[in-house]
Amino acid sequence: MKKKIITFTALTLMLSNQSEARDQIKIVGSSTVYPFATVVAERFGKTSGFKTPVIESTGSGGGLKLFCNGLGTQHPDITNASRRIKMKEVKNCEKNGVKDITEIKIGYDGIAFANAKSGPTFDLTLRDLYLALAKEIPADTEGDEVKANPFKMWNEINPKLPAKPIVVIGPPPTSGTRDAFNELAIEKGCKTFPGRNALKKKDKQLYKSQCRAIREDGLYVEAGENDNLIIEKLVANPDALGVFGYSFLDQNKDKVKASKVDNVFPEFEAISSGEYPVSRSLFFYVKNAHASVIPGVKQYVREFTSSKSIGNEGYLISKGLIPLPKSERAKFEKDGKTLAKFDENLLKK
Amino acid sequence: MTNNLDRVELSLVGRKRSERLFKFYGFLGILIAFLFLITILYSVISQGQKAFFTTFIKVNIFFDSEIIDPQNQRNDEDIRYANFNKIITESLKKKFPENLNKNDSKELSSFISNSEADYLSEFVVKNKDYIGKYKNMWLLASSNIDVIVKNPEMEDLDEEDRLISDKQLGWLNQIRLNKELKKELNKNFFTKADSTEPEQAGIWGSLVGSFLTLLITLILSFPVAVAAGVFLEELAPKNKFTEFLEVNINNLAAVPSIIFGLLGLAIFLNIMHLPRSAPIVGGMVLALMTLPTIIIATRSSLKSVPPSIREAAIGLGATRFQSVVDHVLPLAIPGIMTGTIIGMSRALGESAPLLMIGMVAFIVDVPTTFLDSSTALPVQIYLWKSTAARGFVELTAAGVIVLLVFLILMNGLAVFIRQKFEKKW
Numbered sequence: 001m002k003k004k005i006i007t008f009t010a011l012t013l014m015l016s017n018q019s020e021a022r023d024q025i026k027i028v029g030s031s032t033v034y035p036f037a038t039v040v041a042e043r044f045g046k047t048s049g050f051k052t053p054v055i056e057s058t059g060s061g062g063g064l065k066l067f068c069n070g071l072g073t074q075h076p077d078i079t080n081a082s083r084r085i086k087m088k089e090v091k092n093c094e095k096n097g098v099k100d101i102t103e104i105k106i107g108y109d110g111i112a113f114a115n116a117k118s119g120p121t122f123d124l125t126l127r128d129l130y131l132a133l134a135k136e137i138p139a140d141t142e143g144d145e146v147k148a149n150p151f152k153m154w155n156e157i158n159p160k161l162p163a164k165p166i167v168v169i170g171p172p173p174t175s176g177t178r179d180a181f182n183e184l185a186i187e188k189g190c191k192t193f194p195g196r197n198a199l200k201k202k203d204k205q206l207y208k209s210q211c212r213a214i215r216e217d218g219l220y221v222e223a224g225e226n227d228n229l230i231i232e233k234l235v236a237n238p239d240a241l242g243v244f245g246y247s248f249l250d251q252n253k254d255k256v257k258a259s260k261v262d263n264v265f266p267e268f269e270a271i272s273s274g275e276y277p278v279s280r281s282l283f284f285y286v287k288n289a290h291a292s293v294i295p296g297v298k299q300y301v302r303e304f305t306s307s308k309s310i311g312n313e314g315y316l317i318s319k320g321l322i323p324l325p326k327s328e329r330a331k332f333e334k335d336g337k338t339l340a341k342f343d344e345n346l347l348k349k
Numbered sequence: 350m351t352n353n354l355d356r357v358e359l360s361l362v363g364r365k366r367s368e369r370l371f372k373f374y375g376f377l378g379i380l381i382a383f384l385f386l387i388t389i390l391y392s393v394i395s396q397g398q399k400a401f402f403t404t405f406i407k408v409n410i411f412f413d414s415e416i417i418d419p420q421n422q423r424n425d426e427d428i429r430y431a432n433f434n435k436i437i438t439e440s441l442k443k444k445f446p447e448n449l450n451k452n453d454s455k456e457l458s459s460f461i462s463n464s465e466a467d468y469l470s471e472f473v474v475k476n477k478d479y480i481g482k483y484k485n486m487w488l489l490a491s492s493n494i495d496v497i498v499k500n501p502e503m504e505d506l507d508e509e510d511r512l513i514s515d516k517q518l519g520w521l522n523q524i525r526l527n528k529e530l531k532k533e534l535n536k537n538f539f540t541k542a543d544s545t546e547p548e549q550a551g552i553w554g555s556l557v558g559s560f561l562t563l564l565i566t567l568i569l570s571f572p573v574a575v576a577a578g579v580f581l582e583e584l585a586p587k588n589k590f591t592e593f594l595e596v597n598i599n600n601l602a603a604v605p606s607i608i609f610g611l612l613g614l615a616i617f618l619n620i621m622h623l624p625r626s627a628p629i630v631g632g633m634v635l636a637l638m639t640l641p642t643i644i645i646a647t648r649s650s651l652k653s654v655p656p657s658i659r660e661a662a663i664g665l666g667a668t669r670f671q672s673v674v675d676h677v678l679p680l681a682i683p684g685i686m687t688g689t690i691i692g693m694s695r696a697l698g699e700s701a702p703l704l705m706i707g708m709v710a711f712i713v714d715v716p717t718t719f720l721d722s723s724t725a726l727p728v729q730i731y732l733w734k735s736t737a738a739r740g741f742v743e744l745t746a747a748g749v750i751v752l753l754v755f756l757i758l759m760n761g762l763a764v765f766i767r768q769k770f771e772k773k774w
Contacts (some may be wrong), residue, residue: 024714024722026625035737038711039545045713046467052713054626054722057735074622226735251737254510 025053029063029080050296060176068093077290082176100288108322110246110271114256119238120162122259130189135213143193170243172222180280247320305336397746404490407529414481433466462489492547492740547740558723565632578647602641610702625707626722639692646688650681683770690763700727
């Protein structure tokens, strides 16, 4: 009986501990940033003497939602994002008391379009991608009116493309890769029609909804927050085209080959110079109110902004991250040290 | 009369044929299931067994005092901060007398796992006499080298499709010729938790996480479920209300597990503010999921105890409660145990509800309490499966083997208990 009482008290004690502050950083967010963040976290855990941070891969949107849910130890301290935070999310954060956050840009990532090595070679333009994947496409070459997307084969869009059915496997809407893909590929392709551009000035809301919407008739297949799954599906179906980040392409060169977009291959130099048209920035956001409470947050941010991790020779570069220009990295290194408050006016432009 | 007999005679051929056909279909079904099982086991075991061993490379390490301790002070702190990566690279270079440029030495240093610099620095701190001396040491190879050694067919691939360059392959073959390569038990796999480097990743962290989670599940669900089962079967009056409960419990057993995860997120995390990713929450969620299974098992094993036992007890003046606790329940225990173990092994293989409460995460530290962040076995397998690096392919399969071994052990225990203790009436 005595033993039972002791175990019971021990259990209750362990439970009551949870009101105490956490001593381990919790991170959520983008599956694109996840492979970089885990490397930083592991090195940080080995060298700093702090506990290794816990990282969940929830997608950029899911991560920002958890991040903005409030202050307190049950909420994450940092969220990774493969796109910039949105005004809506900043407002949501503020509503829940998360007013002071710091934005850190860690580098660039190109969005690659690739298919199995045994499949046909695609030589795409942004316009081709838009015509293949948008929900509604212009009814004529001017693009004043739209119609439902009728295309089922690549060569119907552009005779130079292979005579294969359109099957594109890509990320779901919670993913930052998807947001960037909609904005950088589909919308840019949409803009090549003069009528669409005119609509942008007249009715921005309608323009956005028409120029960013992806078709829902099953030709675009959502694969979940798991890029490995996309690679496997591509190998199984050589005609299918996959959408994922450059770092994943880099790791799977033996299985898939990248397509040119506007005559440029997604390669290291082309992405960092901006020549490759579909590249986006990778970020993480820090909850500054937590930085003074949770041990190690400041040091982790410092590790993730240092030149030894994201500089030109940094260890993340060999994992496929494309580095920032020197001056920009220096700016974010400084922001990270001082935990500079994110200015939401930057989003208003 | 003869007419009827004739008809029976005539239809006999057809009836016998359909019996044979039925037998054949049944056999075919089992054969197909068996083939699938063999295929799965073969692919998992042939991949997974590779992860139980890992490659080591023999290097004659020169503990250069210029690099480790230039001031000759033998200070632990200074030694820890010394550049041991350089020591490894320099010692590796001595294997290959040809001149190496900067890029070459980078490619050469990638032969050895980046954990080995820490290992060497700890070694030197403990054995300071070695400073300035040579010592032959077996160092853990990096995952890319390990993968090539384990999958020789990859050597024939083109350079750009292979994990290592032609130059690295040449060095590797030379190391092999000099017999400076060996395969040894992969200790990291059995003692470590997750890592971004495949050669340093292990299953131990998630095994401990699963153990802590299941312990909570057992502590919470077993007593509650047995009490509920006994009450419903033996003591409760049969009315509309208990019937309603019964239907609900049966329904609950069929609810998809992710729903329990959502419940856990809403109640345990958002209302009770328990920590995310903790085994205690995982255990609570899985306990909810296991409850109906154990209740149903308890009831059916109570049902199989013959009424004469109860009647005899009551006839001798025992109360209803006494007859249940002293006589019926002990006879039903083997059945209850079997049901519990099967419920627990289902909980062990569950990953969907854990996703909701944050146990699907990158966790490097092995958990020690119920409140530490941790993963579970199936979650670790899922995480490795979704990682890009090639070395995780074998680890994933090895993780599946470990999970299967535990499932077979638990189910075997259930069968054993049933065979050994169950009474036939």
